[in-house]
Amino acid sequence: MSKVIQYYEAYTEEIRFTRNSSKIEFLTSVKALSPQISDASCILDVGAGTGAYSFYFAERGHQVTAIDITPRHIDAIRQQLASSPHELELEARLGDATNLCDIAAESYDVVLCMGPMYHLVEESQQRKCIEECLRVLKPGGILAVAYINKLSILPMLVNKEPDFVRESVVQKILQEGTIQSGEADCFWTDAHFATPSSITSLLTSYAVKEVDHLGTDGVSHTISRSVDVLSEEQFQAWLLYHEATCREPSILGLSTHGLFIGEKI
Template sequence: MESIVNYYQMIDEGSRFSRNSRRIEFLTSTYVLNQILPQRAKILDVGAGTGVYSFYYAERGHKVTAVDITPKHIDEIKNRSDETKLEVKAYVENATDLSRFESETFDCVMCFGPLYHIIDDTERDKCLKECLRVLKSSGHLAIAYINKYSIIPMLTTRTPQFIRPSVVNKVINNGVILDGDEDCFWTDAYFTSPKEIEGLLMNYGVRTVDHVGTDGISHTIQDSIDNLGENEFNTWLDYHFQTCRERSILGISSHGLYICQKN
């Protein structure tokens, strides 16, 4: 995990949703969750980053706790909480160990980042079990993942030097890239597919509630989306909301969001 912490210590994660092509992921995730969350829910934001989702829901009267493995992110959340007077409790924690929290504490657990970077099957199992443990019975777990089928098209538009058989094999067949490897275009990362994420969660006895492609192809064609005017962007967003559950769109979306209910 050291390489991941170092990576996020260096970048400006807080600006991730500043462009329209990236903001669609946020707008879709909140659009879907807002249809499910009860009023004044207790929410755990696991892998909260700088707290974009945490503060969005705190502003709407929910009781939010944020955890992240990167100390800089937690410092930013605490500072913003002090400045805005919005209460968001924040702790430096690993998503694989949520022992700080008692079982069946939260109405909703948002796991919007950790799965991207847990490259070990055993650690991934710990993460999912911990998220479900702290979730109340009938509570909702929302898990974001990066779709393996979107990676090569995205690399083609941005860093074509990585378009080679070894990279395709690692993304499609292994689902993992390792920091420091010659084929690594990011940091330690785990990629999966819509079908695989559904199969994985079925092992935990949950009930599927929703499954959407949170950015469709907006991330892949980012320049075109970013250049849209306000009216055109809103039309694109409406189109996206209407089609984000379509399996063919879900199959190429850069980010997916799987929501399930604890039995």
Template sequence: MDKVVNYYDLIDEDSRFSRNSRKIEFLTTTHVLNDVLPQQAKILDVGAGTGVYSFYYAERQHEVVAIDITPRHVSEIQKKCNEKGIELKAYVENATDLSRFDTESFDFVMCFGPLYHIIDGDDRNTCIRECLRVLKKGGHLAIAYINKYSVIPMLATRDPKFIRDGVIDKVVNQGVIVDGDADCFWTDAYFTSPNEIEGLLMDFDVITVDHIGTDGISHTIQEYVDKLEETEFNFWLSYHFQTCREKSILGISTHGLYICQKR
């Protein structure tokens, strides 16, 4: 995971939701989770980045613990805690090892980044197993993933030199790109599909609660969504909320969110 840490050391993760086409993912995720979360829940934010979700829920009186594999991110969270006067614990940890935390100690677990970058199947299973271990019975796990069917359309609008057989095979058939490889357009990354993510979680005997496309096609057509004025964007957001569970839109959404309940 060193390559992933090095990548995030170089980018401004804090600005990720600054544009219309990107913040729709955050707005949709919180819109959905607010209907599932119990009042004053104890939440573990696995792969918290610089803490955008952690602070959102801590400011709403939930008890939040954040972990991230990138030390700079954790330092930024701790700095913001001091600036905002918010009590929020943050640790440098790997999503595949949550041994710092006791079994069944959280009401809700958010895993919003790790699956993007865990390229080994056994490690992905370990990540999910650990998230469920620290979750109380009846608690909820929300897992974000990148939909492989959205990637090639996105590349066509951003970096068409990667539209070639090798990249298509790695994304659609293998589901993995590796940093340093000639066909790598990001860093170590894992791509899956709505059906595959549901099948993966069913192996853990959980109860499906919800499954949504958190940005629909907004990320793919970002040039147009970013130009929408506030009123227009609010109408677009309303349309998106009404359609984000539609199977055809879920199938092309850049980011997906699967929510399940531990038996």
């Protein structure tokens, strides 16, 4: 994971949800999650980044623990927490999503896994992450797992990184679903791309019942240049369309980001 940490140490994660095309992912995710999270739930945010979801739920009265593998992210959360005008029950600490050994079993009502699956390139790592999330989750608790849809990658590259639109990249994405730093075909950092069906198969191979499954940004990321310049009125209309269609299987199949919400049974 050293390459991933190195990437995020240099990336300004805290601005990721400021543009229309990325804000839509956050807005859609919290709208889908909120009805599933009961009042006063204790939430673990695994791979919290700089805490967008952690702060959202802490500001609504939840006790939140934010864990991330990147030191700069934890520093950013702590700095924001120190300057917050609110008394929040939010703790941030370094941690690895595949090894939550310092957390007791069945100690959280909700586990958010909104980033780790993007960068766990080995199936064994992905399974260890899910197993650890489920271990610390109470029976009947909610597990939310975000992923990047590999069927969205080539349309995105055509629009944003056409130099990577070549047969070797197509084959790598479709057959392997991973890229790793240092490879000629790597356009990001170590990354894993899934499909809605593969994520469903992975999660339901454990004691997890599907509660919801949606595309959190649809094609907004792919056509970000157009979405980002929409007026506020136009963006609200686009958001209305997106919210009405984000569970449509064909839209889910092309959405850049997907969100699986399950219940531990």
